[in-house]
Amino acid sequence: MSFDQKLKAFPSVRERYDAMGAAGEVDPDAAQRALADRLDRLIEELGQKRLSKKGSALGWLFGRKTANREPVKGLYIYGEVGRGKTMLMDLFYALAPVKRKRRAHFNDFMADVHERIHAHRQAFKRGETKQEDPIPPVADALAEAAWVLCFDEFTVTDITDAMILSRLFSALFERGVVLVATSNVQPDNLYRDGLNRQLFLPFIDILKRHVDVICLDSRTDYRLEKLNRQPVYVTPLGDAARRQMDVAWDAAKDGAEERTDILVVKGHKVAVPRAAGSAARFSFGDLCSKPLGASNYMAIVRRYHVIFIDDVPVLDYARRNEAKRFILLIDTLYDHHARLVVSAETTPDKLYLASSGTEAFEFERTASRLFEMQSTEYLEAVASGDPRAIQGVPG
Incomplete structure (x- = not known):
C-alpha cells in the first residue's frame, strides 16, 4: 500500500x-x-x-x-x-x-x-x-x-x-x-x-x-535502537549487501516519508537522492565522483545526522581524486559525530591500494576512523549526543 x-x-x-x-x-x-x-x-x-x-x-x-x-x-x-x-x-x-x-x-x-x-x-x-x-x-x-x-x-x-x-x-x-x-x-x-x-x-x-x-519526550531513540541491530559496515558488495543496507535504511527512516532533497551551498546545488527525516542515503559516486568539497560535506552533515554510503569501491592511484574526497568526507562525518552506515568492496584497511603519494598516508587515518565508527563506544557516544565521549584517533 x-x-x-x-x-x-x-x-x-x-x-x-x-x-x-x-x-x-x-x-x-x-x-x-x-x-x-x-x-x-x-x-x-x-x-x-x-x-x-x-x-x-x-x-x-x-x-x-x-x-x-x-x-x-x-x-x-x-x-x-x-x-x-x-x-x-x-x-x-x-x-x-x-x-x-x-x-x-x-x-x-x-x-x-x-x-x-x-x-x-x-x-x-x-x-x-x-x-x-x-x-x-x-x-x-x-x-x-x-x-x-x-x-x-x-x-x-x-x-x-x-x-x-x-x-x-x-x-x-x-x-x-x-x-x-x-x-x-x-x-x-x-x-x-x-x-x-x-x-x-x-x-x-x-x-x-x-x-x-x-x-516530545519519548523514552528512547527508537530509530537508533532499530539501527543498532543492523551492521554499520557491510562487505563485500553484492545482493546480500544491498539487502542489508535496505533493512538498515528502513530502520533509520522509522516510518518517515522518503524524498529527494536539494542543498544549496554557496549558490551551488547538492543533490540528496534519498532522504527521510534526519537520515540521508548516497552512493559513493554521488559524494566522491563529483566535484564536492568541505563546504558541501559540512552542509550535508549539518542537515542529516545518519549518513548511508552505498558501494564504496577499492581505490588506487588512478582514482586518487576520489580517494581525496572520500578522506575529506569521512573526516567531516567523524568530526561532526555522524552515524555512518557503509557498504564497501572490502574492509577499510584494504580500500586504498596505492603505496605512494599523500593519499596513501592520509587513508590510513580514514581506515582507522572507519573502524572506530563501527565501535560500540562511538555509536553509544553518538546516541548520547555527547561528543566528549568520543575518543578521537590522533591525526
Whole structure:
C-alpha cells in the first residue's frame, strides 16, 4: 500500500500512527500518541478556519479585521534526535486540509527569504517599487503562497537570520500564517550564545505567543535502537549487501516519508537522492565522483545526522581524486559525530591500494576512523549526543 493509499485508509494522524504500530513500522509510544492527537486537533482547527473563510478567498489573510479573529495557534515540537518528530509532522502535513501549505527545511526557507529580500532591494534601487522596506512585501508573498508553514529542524545559527526573524514572523503571523515546526531545542535555547543574541530575544517571545510548545519526550531513540541491530559496515558488495543496507535504511527512516532533497551551498546545488527525516542515503559516486568539497560535506552533515554510503569501491592511484574526497568526507562525518552506515568492496584497511603519494598516508587515518565508527563506544557516544565521549584517533 502506497503512502497516499495509507493516508486515505487512515484519515487522521492518530489512526495512521496506530496502523503503523500494528504493522510493526513503529514501536508504539505514549508520548508519540499524545502528539498525534494534538496534531489531529490542529488539523480540525485548520479545517474549521478554512471552511469559515471559504467564501472570502484571501481577504481574511490580509484584511485589517484579521486582528479581531481568533488565530489558530501552531505547534513547536522539540526533543532529541530520533524521537519521531519528523515522522509525525510528515503525517500532519499530508493530512492537513489546506491547499496553500509549505513544508521545508528551515535553512532552505531562510535561503528563499534572503533571495526575496535581495530581489526586492534591487527592484527598489531600479525604481520599480517605492516600498523601501522589503519585509512587508516578502511577508505578503510568502503568506499568499502558503498560510500553513511546516519547518523541519528549526534552528538558528546565522546572525543574518537572527536579525530578521522577529520582524519577518511578526508580519507572517499578522497575516494569519500558522507555523508547525520541529526542533532539537526548546525555544528559549534558540540561537544560544549567538552573536548579539539580545537582538534575537524578541523573536522567542513572538514565537511562544503564536505556537503551543510541546516536548516530545519519548523514552528512547527508537530509530537508533532499530539501527543498532543492523551492521554499520557491510562487505563485500553484492545482493546480500544491498539487502542489508535496505533493512538498515528502513530502520533509520522509522516510518518517515522518503524524498529527494536539494542543498544549496554557496549558490551551488547538492543533490540528496534519498532522504527521510534526519537520515540521508548516497552512493559513493554521488559524494566522491563529483566535484564536492568541505563546504558541501559540512552542509550535508549539518542537515542529516545518519549518513548511508552505498558501494564504496577499492581505490588506487588512478582514482586518487576520489580517494581525496572520500578522506575529506569521512573526516567531516567523524568530526561532526555522524552515524555512518557503509557498504564497501572490502574492509577499510584494504580500500586504498596505492603505496605512494599523500593519499596513501592520509587513508590510513580514514581506515582507522572507519573502524572506530563501527565501535560500540562511538555509536553509544553518538546516541548520547555527547561528543566528549568520543575518543578521537590522533591525526
